[in-house]
Amino acid sequence: MSDLSEAPEQWLEKHGSALYRFALARLRDPHKAEEVVQDTLVAALQSHARFAGGSSVRTWLTGILKHKIMDQFRHEARTSPLEAPERLSSENQDVDDELFDANGSWRENVSDWGNPEDALERSQLRAILQHCLSALPERLSRLFMLSEVMEESTETICQEMDVSPTNVWTMLYRARMGLRQCLEQNGAGRARKQG
């Protein structure tokens, strides 16, 4: 399957635009997309000797690109002008006690965020969501991004993060709980309450 005949000089020509589109769809910024494509190719060049084949060059490069995009996501979250969200202190923190009483019922009512159809409102919410990723512990946010931004399967996430499927699902639950709290603090559904 591996295409060892493909020289590094050809990567940019053959895969540059495809990598760029992949990055652009997720980062929504041409400059940042170009930047991660460059980082990806540089990293690929440095680890070229370790590319043992087994997958196509495109797949291998895309794999590197995904990590560069996730780094960029986290970097953006840290430098966002929005107020820093309250942090979940550890990836193992049990969020349930905070959210549910002894009977397992919600301590506070869950608010209605509605279903924004408006493109602007959606992109604002998406920006807040991205920002809120910085509220999560590093591993939790990586795992969440693998699942929701890169749409990797549980199997792939298990391999990459070295955890069991049950752990993946529990960690995704914690990530979602943390994110929804952060979204709530940052005004998701606020317009709805007023309206």
Add this chain to the structure above:
Amino acid sequence: MLTCKDASHLASHRQDRPLSFRERWGLRIHLWMCGNCRRFERQLGLMRRLLRQSSRDAEAEVADQALSAEARERIGRVLAEQQSHGGKPSA
């Protein structure tokens, strides 16, 4: 009878794996009776759509985009520099 805590775990897991028959029905009945969990489930759905669906929409939007000539040249230069420094050609 499921508690809200149980139901919220299941609502999250449903995004990641198929639920068993028991889990599916337990969740369905709970959601039918519980407004808080219904709203919670919709919050999860929105978070997923904001990331997944919007990536797909964006992919369609950028389908005809390509790396600009300037970027291509700039990246090409950086790569050439890299190779002349440390990059060893593969054996």
